Amino acid sequence: MVLHGPCMALNAGALWRICKxxxxxxxxxxxxxxxxxxxxxxxxxxxxxxSLYH
Structure with missing residues (x-):
């Protein structure tokens, strides 16, 4: 699955993505x-x- 828009990982190993x-x-x-x-x-x-890391 692709999240459209400018996306970036919080860090190299993270599975979280932030798309604004x-x-x-x-x-x-x-x-x-x-x-x-x-x-x-x-x-x-x-x-x-x-906090993104509860």
Whole structure:
């Protein structure tokens, strides 16, 4: 599965991808080639306050 838009890994070994589309930031957790969950956070500042590694 491909998440469209400018995407980047949080680090080299991470399965998390951040894809920013205009004002939305998409979090996709990909494991085994399948998208398990995706969360849309419209506020980038809110995203910065969240821990991605609970």
């Amino acid at each position: 589309s205009q004002t939305q930031i998409w979090h996709g957790y990909i494991r085994g080639g399948w998208l398990h969950q995706i969360v849309v956070i419209e506020d980038a500042e809110e995203m910065k306050l969240r």
